[in-house]
Amino acid sequence: MSNADEPPLLSIENVSVHFTSKRLFGLAGSETVHAVDGVSLDIHENDVVALVGESGCGKTTLGKTAIGVQRPTAGRVRYRGQNIWESMERNGLFGSTTEEHSETEIRRALQMIHQDPGSSLNANYTVESILADPLRRWQSEMTSADRRARIYGLLEYVGMTPAADYAERYPHQLSGGEQQRVALIRALLMNPDVILADEAISALDVSLRVEMMELMLELQAQFDTSYLFISHNLANAKHLTQQAGGRIGIMYLGEIVEIGTPKQIIHDPQHPYTKVLLWATSDLRDRSGVSDPPVRSLDVPDPADPPSGCRFHTRCPEARAACTRDSPVLDDHDGDGRRTACFRQKSDHPYWESEPLDDDIALQSNGATSADTD
Numbered sequence: 001m002s003n004a005d006e007p008p009l010l011s012i013e014n015v016s017v018h019f020t021s022k023r024l025f026g027l028a029g030s031e032t033v034h035a036v037d038g039v040s041l042d043i044h045e046n047d048v049v050a051l052v053g054e055s056g057c058g059k060t061t062l063g064k065t066a067i068g069v070q071r072p073t074a075g076r077v078r079y080r081g082q083n084i085w086e087s088m089e090r091n092g093l094f095g096s097t098t099e100e101h102s103e104t105e106i107r108r109a110l111q112m113i114h115q116d117p118g119s120s121l122n123a124n125y126t127v128e129s130i131l132a133d134p135l136r137r138w139q140s141e142m143t144s145a146d147r148r149a150r151i152y153g154l155l156e157y158v159g160m161t162p163a164a165d166y167a168e169r170y171p172h173q174l175s176g177g178e179q180q181r182v183a184l185i186r187a188l189l190m191n192p193d194v195i196l197a198d199e200a201i202s203a204l205d206v207s208l209r210v211e212m213m214e215l216m217l218e219l220q221a222q223f224d225t226s227y228l229f230i231s232h233n234l235a236n237a238k239h240l241t242q243q244a245g246g247r248i249g250i251m252y253l254g255e256i257v258e259i260g261t262p263k264q265i266i267h268d269p270q271h272p273y274t275k276v277l278l279w280a281t282s283d284l285r286d287r288s289g290v291s292d293p294p295v296r297s298l299d300v301p302d303p304a305d306p307p308s309g310c311r312f313h314t315r316c317p318e319a320r321a322a323c324t325r326d327s328p329v330l331d332d333h334d335g336d337g338r339r340t341a342c343f344r345q346k347s348d349h350p351y352w353e354s355e356p357l358d359d360d361i362a363l364q365s366n367g368a369t370s371a372d373t374d
């Protein structure tokens with residue numbers, strides 16, 4: 001479990017990532033996709049934070065920005081207090097100073113595992129060479145016998161036995177679950193502070209997902225690392241964060257709209273969009289409740305032209321005129337650490353005096369959102 005009183009390991013400060021590209025089909029001009037907008041988030045030592053939201057809401061972009069793979073167009077990312085892009089630029093020009101972490105150290109500290117480990121494991125190397133590489137780089141004092149013992153020990157730990165047999169295999173000779181375990185071990189052998197796990201279990205069979213999450217947590221304790229876990233599946237996010245004492249952040253159209261403990265998010269959601277995600281997650285849905293999705297519209301707005309005010313207002317069943325004008329700030333309204341970006345959490349907000357947007361629109365009743373369970 002993390003200690004929120006300690007200075008954060010990673011601070012994402014008011015970060016935006018906008019992608020500008022030419023319009024397709026010969027249309028004049030360019031368009032700017034607001035992939036991430038004004039997000040702040042701290043990740044602590046031994047933390048587990050899961051980001052959940054529909055496809056295209058900016059989870060991957062935010063994750064990559066957090067680990068210094070994507071440069072923000074506004075805002076800062078700090079690693080142990082140090083602005084990582086400024087440091088990397090300065091290091092490139094002048095080398096690192098003694099007080100700061102070098103670019104190499106920052107790169108080592110912030111690792112990633114992908115949805116498709118097959119494409120990230122080098123097909124031409126055996127499992128043993130793939131796993132020996134980080135040890136050679138970061139623990140150069142190890143003898144080759146020590147390296148082999150370490151690799152075999154870890155393969156056995158993750159259930160890939162006999163280890164000597166698995167060590168000689170190439171990635172294509174492993175199942176998807178085995179490839180993902182090798183990718184996880186390789187990332188951990190870099191001795192990272194944070195691992196971005198981007199849909200890292202989504203491609204696995206349902207039965208293997210829980211196993212992989214358990215393994216991630218067991219290895220977290222051994223390697224002293226934090227996870228930023230990205231998933232479109234709220235049930236998986238709950239499973240992982242619940243055991244780790246972590247948090248779930250709900251993203252919608254480039255913004256975090258609610259963040260809190262799994263108990264707060266799953267059992268007492270405050271943001272109307274969190275309620276939609278819960279509704280869409282069959283494993284978590286309250287079956288005694290409504291059968292229709294709690295949204296006014298199923299249409300997801302274009303991230304190149306996000307709605308004014310609260311971005312969720314075009315779909316929100318609770319939306320009022322105030323929501324079309326002003327953007328709610330992500331705030332801790334109850335003093336319990338959970339933060340929500342919704343005017344309904346402030347009893348004295350002008351929202352309560354403003355007109356409901358459209359009383360006549362019935363809740364739509366067909367289909368689910370794309371963040372459904374699979």
Ligand SMILES: Nc1ncnc2c1ncn2[C@@H]1O[C@H](COP(=O)(O)OP(=O)(O)OP(=O)(O)O)[C@@H](O)[C@H]1O
Binds near residue numbers: 019033034053057060
């Ligand atoms: N390199 C890029 N250039 C232009 N637009 C991009 C780029 N990367 C992402 N986007 C756009 O930014 C938005 C957010 O994308 P992102 O991949 O971060 O979302 P996501 O929530 O991770 O989605 P998914 O679950 O489908 O991966 C999308 O509209 C996407 O099309």
